[in-house]
Amino acid sequence: MAKMRGAQMVVEAMREEGVEVVFGYPGGAIMNVYDEIYKHRYFQHILTRHEQAAVHAADGYARATGKVGVAFVTSGPGFTNAVTGLATAYMDSIPLVVISGQVPLSMIGTDAFQEIDAVGISRPCTKHNYLVQSARELPRILAEAFYIARSGRPGPVHIDIPKDVTAEVAEFVYPKEVKLETYKPTIRGNVRQIKKAVEAIKSASRPIFYLGGGIIHSNSAHLVRELVDATQIPAVETLMARGTLPHDHPQLLGMVGMHGSYAANMAMSEADLLIALGPRFDDRVTGKLSEFAKYAKVIHIDIDPSSIGKLVPVNYPIVGDLKAVLQELLPLAKKEIDPDRYAKWREILKRYDELHPLQYKDSDEVLKPQWVIERVGQKLKGRARITTDVGQHQMWTAQFYPFTRPREFITSGGLGTMGFGFPAAIGVKRGVGDEVVVNFTGDGSILMNIQELITAVQYRLPVINIILNNSYLGMVRQWQTFFYDKRYAETDLSIQPDFVRVAEAFGGVGYRVKTKEEFDKALDDALSKGVVALIDVIVDRYENVLPMVPAGGTLYNMLLEYKD
Amino acid sequence: MGERRVISVIVLNEHGALTRITGLFAARGYNIESLTVAPIPGSSYSRLTIVTQGDSQVIEQIIKQLHKLIPVYKVIEHSELVEKEMVMAKIPLEERLADVEALCRAYNGNIVNIGKDTAIIMAADEPKRIRNFIEALKRFNPKEIVRSGVVAIER
Numbered sequence: 002m003a004k005m006r007g008a009q010m011v012v013e014a015m016r017e018e019g020v021e022v023v024f025g026y027p028g029g030a031i032m033n034v035y036d037e038i039y040k041h042r043y044f045q046h047i048l049t050r051h052e053q054a055a056v057h058a059a060d061g062y063a064r065a066t067g068k069v070g071v072a073f074v075t076s077g078p079g080f081t082n083a084v085t086g087l088a089t090a091y092m093d094s095i096p097l098v099v100i101s102g103q104v105p106l107s108m109i110g111t112d113a114f115q116e117i118d119a120v121g122i123s124r125p126c127t128k129h130n131y132l133v134q135s136a137r138e139l140p141r142i143l144a145e146a147f148y149i150a151r152s153g154r155p156g157p158v159h160i161d162i163p164k165d166v167t168a169e170v171a172e173f174v175y176p177k178e179v180k181l182e183t184y185k186p187t188i189r190g191n192v193r194q195i196k197k198a199v200e201a202i203k204s205a206s207r208p209i210f211y212l213g214g215g216i217i218h219s220n221s222a223h224l225v226r227e228l229v230d231a232t233q234i235p236a237v238e239t240l241m242a243r244g245t246l247p248h249d250h251p252q253l254l255g256m257v258g259m260h261g262s263y264a265a266n267m268a269m270s271e272a273d274l275l276i277a278l279g280p281r282f283d284d285r286v287t288g289k290l291s292e293f294a295k296y297a298k299v300i301h302i303d304i305d306p307s308s309i310g311k312l313v314p315v316n317y318p319i320v321g322d323l324k325a326v327l328q329e330l331l332p333l334a335k336k337e338i339d340p341d342r343y344a345k346w347r348e349i350l351k352r353y354d355e356l357h358p359l360q361y362k363d364s365d366e367v368l369k370p371q372w373v374i375e376r377v378g379q380k381l382k383g384r385a386r387i388t389t390d391v392g393q394h395q396m397w398t399a400q401f402y403p404f405t406r407p408r409e410f411i412t413s414g415g416l417g418t419m420g421f422g423f424p425a426a427i428g429v430k431r432g433v434g435d436e437v438v439v440n441f442t443g444d445g446s447i448l449m450n451i452q453e454l455i456t457a458v459q460y461r462l463p464v465i466n467i468i469l470n471n472s473y474l475g476m477v478r479q480w481q482t483f484f485y486d487k488r489y490a491e492t493d494l495s496i497q498p499d500f501v502r503v504a505e506a507f508g509g510v511g512y513r514v515k516t517k518e519e520f521d522k523a524l525d526d527a528l529s530k531g532v533v534a535l536i537d538v539i540v541d542r543y544e545n546v547l548p549m550v551p552a553g554g555t556l557y558n559m560l561l562e563y564k565d
Numbered sequence: 566m567g568e569r570r571v572i573s574v575i576v577l578n579e580h581g582a583l584t585r586i587t588g589l590f591a592a593r594g595y596n597i598e599s600l601t602v603a604p605i606p607g608s609s610y611s612r613l614t615i616v617t618q619g620d621s622q623v624i625e626q627i628i629k630q631l632h633k634l635i636p637v638y639k640v641i642e643h644s645e646l647v648e649k650e651m652v653m654a655k656i657p658l659e660e661r662l663a664d665v666e667a668l669c670r671a672y673n674g675n676i677v678n679i680g681k682d683t684a685i686i687m688a689a690d691e692p693k694r695i696r697n698f699i700e701a702l703k704r705f706n707p708k709e710i711v712r713s714g715v716v717a718i719e720r
Contacts, residue, residue, distance in 0.1 A: 124585060125592050129635040132580060149635060183577055183638040307629035310622070 004532065007136035008033035008167035009041075011100065014143035016043040020071050022431055023047070024055040024060065028075025029115060033167035035073075037563045050452040052079050054424035056086020057450070060095050060407030064411045066384055066432040067220060069096045069150050076102045076116030080161075081122065085418060090157040092217055092415025093241065096150040097157035098129075098143075105165040106134070128156030133163065136171035147408050148179035153186030153232030154305040155218055165351060169299035185251040186304060190321030190329060198276075198300045198317045199333045205274035205298075207346045208234050208268045211257070212416070214241030216277015221324040222407040225278060226250075226329055233340035235350050237265040241414045243264060244404040254350060255359060258286035259550045260396040263559060268350050269294050269478035270557040277301040279323050282312045283415070284552075291355030292555040302326050333549045341480055357548070357561055359400055370394060370469040370540045371401045374508065374522060377439060377467065378403040380524065385437040386411065386429050393475035420449025427453060430462040437465070437528065444470040444494050447535075454507035457533040465527050465534045468500060471542045479545050483563070489549040500537040509533035569598070569622035571643045571717045572628065574613040577636035580602055581666040585634050586613060595619065595627050599650075599714035611640060616692075616715050645720040650692045652699060657682040660705040668705075672698040683708055 011034050015023065022045045027035040038046055049055040052074045056065045059070030070090075080101040090097045104113040120132045129149050130143045139162070145160040206338040216225050217364055229236050229252050238245055239259035246253040253264030257269055269275070269417055275297045280286065287293040290312060299310045301315040309318045319326055340458045351388070361371040374397055377385075382403045388411040395412055404410050413421040426440040447468050457464050471478075474492040481489050504511030512523035512530045520538060527534035548559040578584045583602060590597050598616040605612050617627065624642065631640045656665055662676065662684060669675050672695070674688030688698050692715050699710060 120581060121584070124588055134580065152631075181635070184635045305633070307626065307633050311626060311629075 003173050004170055005173050006033065006037075006167065007133075007162065007169050007171070007233045007446045008037045010136065010143065010173050011155050011167070012037045012041050013173060014134065014140065014175060015071065018069070018147050020069075021042050023071045023073055024049055024058040024062075024428065025073030026052050026055055026075065026079060027073075028079045028102065030076035030104055030164045031073060031079070031100075031167075032102075033164065034100070034102070034162075038166050047427075047456065049424060049427075049456050051450065052082035052458070053085050053420065054427075054450050054453045055175060056083045056097065056099060057089065057421050057424035057427035058431070059097055059099070060086060060090045061388060061411055061426075061428030062432040063090075063095050064425070065096060065408055065429040067408070068432075069098055069147055070163055070428065072097065072099045074101050074113070076119065077117050079115075080119045080207075081117060084122060086125055087157050087159060089413050089416045089418040089421060091126045091128065093214065093413065094155050095157065096155035096209070098146045098150055098160065099157060100160045101130070102167070103161045103163040104406065106163045107165070109163065120159070123159040126157075127159045128154075130159040130161070132161045133166050136169035136544065139166065139171070140173055144176040144179050145181065149184065153184075167390050168488045174368065186322075187306075187320045188322045188325050190302065190319045190326035192329065194317060194319045195330050196333065198319060199299060199330065199337055201272075201274060201300060201317055202232070202234070202276065202334065203337055206342070207272045208274040208276055208343065209233055209268050209272040210236035211240040211269070211275050211277040211280055211370050212236055212238045212245050213278060213280025214239060215323050216242050216245050217321040217407045219279065219304070220407075224324060224327040224331060228327065228334060231331070231335045232338045232343075233347065234276070234343055235268055235347060237261065237268060239283070239286055240399055240412065242280070243399055243410045246405045247405045248403040254354065256399055257539070258283075258556075259288070259552070260400065260546050260548065261550075261556075262354070262359045262400075263548055263561065264350050264354035265298050266548070266556040266559060267353045269467050270555075272297045275299045277303075279303055281308045288550045288554050288556045292557075360546070364541065367516065367541045368515065368520065368538060370397050370471070370544055372517070373467065373469060373538055373540065374398050374401045374441065376517070376520065377524065381437055381439065385409075385439050386433055386437065388412065388426040388429055388440045390440070390442040390449075391417045391419045392446060393471075393479065393544075393546050394441050394443045394446075394469040396476075397469070400546075403537075412512070419446040422446060423450050424453050425465065426464040426466070427462050430457075430464050431460070440464055440466045442466055442468050443475060444468055444472060444497060445474045448473065448498075449501065454504065454509050454533060454535075458508040463531045463533050465524070467538060469534045469540050470497075470537050470543065471540050472497065473542060476546070482543075483549075483560070484551070504533075504535035509535060511535045511537065513537045513539070515539045529565055567618050567623060569616065569618055570624050572615045572617060572624075572631070572713060573641040573643065573647060573717060574615065574631055574637060575605070575610050575612060575635075577638065577639075578609050578611045578637055582611070582636045583613070586631065586637065589630055589634065590617075593630060594628075595623065599712075600619040601714040601716050614714070614716050622667060635674075641719065643717055643719055646717045647720060648691055648715050648717045649689055650695045650715045651687060651689040652695050652710060653677075653685060653687045654702055654710045655685055655708040656705050657683055657708065658698055665705050668698070673700075
């Protein structure tokens with residue numbers, strides 16, 4: 002048994018957990034911990050230039066690798082800057098451990114310098130949080146935090162450590178195993194329920210797989226592919242499930258929801274059975290709840306019981322880890338289900354897809370954002386990780402990029418955090434090594450964490466940012482066009498920085514392109530040089546994301562085109 | 566609004582546990598009609614009794630969300646239960662205390678303290694009867710009424 006300071010326990014715990022990288026930003030209350038980082042060098046520390054970016058980078062790293070992402074920040078503003086990162090990870094169930102410094106125990110509650118009630122703020126946007134009271138409990142709390150973050154429905158865990166606790170000496174024994182009396186996620190699904198679900202699929206005539214982010218978190222995409230192939234039941238993906246099936250899979254109808262494909266949304270509306278694998282019936286998917294899949298019975302498999310039946314009544318609830326449940330379900334489904342049964346249904350949906358395929362009108366005069374995304378797909382399909390910020394470019398990427406595998410597409414879904422894409426891409430790049438990382442962003446989003454150019458340059462993490470620049474806050478502009486009579490309140494971003502010079506000022510490479518030829522040249526150049534790049538792509542100012550289900554509308558009532 | 570429901574929560578007796586529970590109710594828009602909390606003797610847990618309102622879907626969500634909190638050990642939604650609530654009140658000494666005492670006795674109560682100007686009375690009974698008691702008490706011009714909130718135990 003070794004005696005050591007609380008601060009050293011923190012870095013020792015990182016070693017015990019196999020943490021290879023921590024993203025962070027030092028400050029007064031966490032200096033003891035940074036002192037130990039300096040002494041021990043157990044892991045790489047990446048100094049972002051804003052705490053929000055540190056948490057997004059840890060988040061991107063976690064999404065790309067499946068490991069727990071770790072970030073360190075100081076008290077007060079260091080912590081409050083990190084909150085958007087916590088909330089982003091919480092909404093998308095991403096495993097993080099975020100450690101913040103706090104003022105000494107004796108000063109808590111005195112409105113001390115850089116004091117804020119951090120656990121009070123993080124409580125509603127973390128899976129769990131801790132305010133550490135003594136160094137004695139630190140090893141247990143650190144081990145619990147990693148266990149809670151990655152088990153069950155994953156999520157961020159926040160540990161707030163007062164400065165005197167990091168200075169306090171106590172014995173360090175890192176728990177080999179964490180057992181919590183009050184927290185025991187259900188892993189195995191109920192076998193009788195699984196059998197009933199298979200029976201329901203057998204007797205359905207218009208079943209549909211509704212694939213959600215739980216597939217990615219549980220690493221069960223290969224099992225889902227096997228199930229879809231064996232049953233030949235058509236499938237739709239949520240934003241968070243993109244890449245579960247390859248983009249050209251014969252049963253994949255595309256993305257579902259507000260900007261889903263016509264065929265996917267009609268399939269949901271006409272199905273008689275939803276087979277929901279780890280989705281959460283988000284309002285951006287369901288539209289008006291009373292009209293959502295109203296002819297369908299529902300099978301819902303999810304590790305979080307509170308997700309089941311929260312918004313839509315479920316006929317066959319199965320609580321469990323999706324992978325474990327699919328391992329039970331798959332042999333039954335293969336034996337019992339005859340794919341020919343759904344031939345007519347597949348035919349109907351194919352006709353829907355032919356009637357209104359996902360499309361855009363290309364142009365020779367002006368670059369279309371969808372073309373840019375497709376072009377990147379042609380060049381990099383299957384060998385790049387794609388991150389996005391939030392807005393029109395995000396939806397176009399989700400619609401038009403040819404995804405081939407899980408964890409290929411990394412985006413802020415639930416919280417919709419502008420400024421996520423670039424720092425997340427830095428974390429992704431750190432996690433995936435030689436693979437190319439492309440961040441599709443907008444001229445609005447990129448400015449929300451542009452300072453991270455210097456982080457990417459410093460640590461040689463060559464992320465290629467492609468700004469689909471329409472000089473608008475495009476998604477809000479689109480809503481203003483459709484629903485606000487073109488009153489473009491505060492969405493015109495015509496006054497812009499020179500992104501080429503911004504990139505250069507930070508030590509990266511910038512390109513400004515207006516034609517297909519220029520884009521090809523810029524992308525090839527950035528790829529061959531392996532540099533941190535900003536490609537400022539001037540695109541059609543008034544392109545809209547379509548189809549669109551207006552907020553609160555019904556899935557079968559899509560705007561398929563916009564007529565001025 | 567839905568019907569009145571009583572939920573008991575067994576939670577680790579630790580820093581911030583109560584905030585997690587009340588915060589959850591506030592954040593998700595659930596109503597708390599009354600809440601009582603005290604440590605469970607001889608254990609590291611506390612027991613909360615929450616009276617709330619909602620249709621069955623809302624109650625189901627409340628229970629699932631409570632379960633999801635890491636320090637929550639058990640959530641009990643009562644169907645068969647014994648409920649009690651306590652009330653204390655100050656009655657001016659010039660009121661007819663014999664009548665007050667008779668009223669208290671009818672509701673498992675008595676006069677517990679006589680001060681300079683007021684008598685303190687208490688009663689402990691089912692929540693519905695406590696409401697009746699408070700109604701009946703009004704004619705004695707109570708200066709102050711304090712209710713405890715409900716405690717419940719399953720039959």
